[in-house]
Amino acid sequence: MANWKLTLAYDGTDYHGWQVQPGQVTVQGELQLALQRITGESPLPQGSGRTDAGVHALGQVASFPLAAPIPAENLQRALNRILPASIRVLSACPAAEEFHARHSARAKTYEYRIDRGTLCSPFRVRYVHACRWPLELAAMQAAAQTVVGRHDFRSFAASDPELQQRERGRGADVLDTRSQGAGGADAEPEDGAMVGAAAGTTVREIFSSQWAEDDGHLLVYRVRGSGFLHHMVRNLVGTMLEIGRGQFAHDAMGGILAARSRAAAGPTAPACGLFLHSVEYDEADGARPGNAQPRTKELP
Numbered sequence: 305m306a307n308w309k310l311t312l313a314y315d316g317t318d319y320h321g322w323q324v325q326p327g328q329v330t331v332q333g334e335l336q337l338a339l340q341r342i343t344g345e346s347p348l349p350q351g352s353g354r355t356d357a358g359v360h361a362l363g364q365v366a367s368f369p370l371a372a373p374i375p376a377e378n379l380q381r382a383l384n385r386i387l388p389a390s391i392r393v394l395s396a397c398p399a400a401e402e403f404h405a406r407h408s409a410r411a412k413t414y415e416y417r418i419d420r421g422t423l424c425s426p427f428r429v430r431y432v433h434a435c436r437w438p439l440e441l442a443a444m445q446a447a448a449q450t451v452v453g454r455h456d457f458r459s460f461a462a463s464d465p466e467l468q469q470r471e472r473g474r475g476a477d478v479l480d481t482r483s484q485g486a487g488g489a490d491a492e493p494e495d496g497a498m499v500g501a502a503a504g505t506t507v508r509e510i511f512s513s514q515w516a517e518d519d520g521h522l523l524v525y526r527v528r529g530s531g532f533l534h535h536m537v538r539n540l541v542g543t544m545l546e547i548g549r550g551q552f553a554h555d556a557m558g559g560i561l562a563a564r565s566r567a568a569a570g571p572t573a574p575a576c577g578l579f580l581h582s583v584e585y586d587e588a589d590g591a592r593p594g595n596a597q598p599r600t601k602e603l604p
Contacts, residue, residue: 309399331351352412353412445514457570541577
């Protein structure tokens with residue numbers, strides 16, 4: 305059995321997230337069906353973490369075993385011919401036997417995109433959160449810097465009703481980072497990679513966190529860390545938007561972190577603006593996806 309590594313991009317609008325679920329169309333399910341049609345085998349591709357319903361990816365990574373001998377270029381071409389146009393395989397390559405898209409991940413980068421124009425283009429609306437409020441960007445940038453480092457992010461994890469819903473639907477604790485094994489259900493949180501922390505903890509390390517302007521109307525939050533709790537990025541964004549529009553004090557972020565309570569933070573930002581940008585691995589585990597960083601102007 306050869307171990308394979310894929311890097312994918314997808315528009316998550318019409319999918320019920322990454323993870324296979326009964327009666328739902330998911331990215332993982334579409335990829336598994338495509339592999340079955342091409343090879344006659346049905347491995348369950350293991351993603352670097354599961355993106356939730358409506359969340360997009362620029363550089364999701366998946367790994368799986370295949371017995372069929374097939375050149376990498378042929379596998380990539382065949383997958384892109386069979387998969388829906390909303391899912392594209394950017395690269396396909398054999399990987400080291402021990403490589404696992406989730407367990408081998410060292411860091412992830414997420415982007416959240418906000419359109420601040422008076423009229424959001426219909427060609428952009430599926431990929432941004434259209435926000436009309438006046439925002440104090442300096443206060444949002446200061447809040448973004450506050451979360452850099454190792455912190456307990458319980459205040460930004462999904463609230464209890466959301467956890468219970470996912471447990472009923474998926475049979476797994478969304479804060480449990482243990483896998484049920486290759487071919488089994490993905491028991492990780494939505495954004496599940498976690499480096500150097502015990503399973504079940506809400507402690508994460510954030511390496512960088514900043515807001516930037518991509519063009520005249522697009523505001524982009526980019527965060528890179530060891531891993532992320534379910535809804536963590538969207539809850540961070542929702543809270544920083546509340547700070548930016550004056551609903552929370554400018555220096556509220558530190559107190560919200562310290563509270564370790566979801567009730568202390570702001571609302572969950574919509575899924576449509578969130579992108580899994582890229583996943584990083586040690587060089588020994590294979591080449592990184594290599595997504596180009598968009599040119600941005602840093603905010604004050």
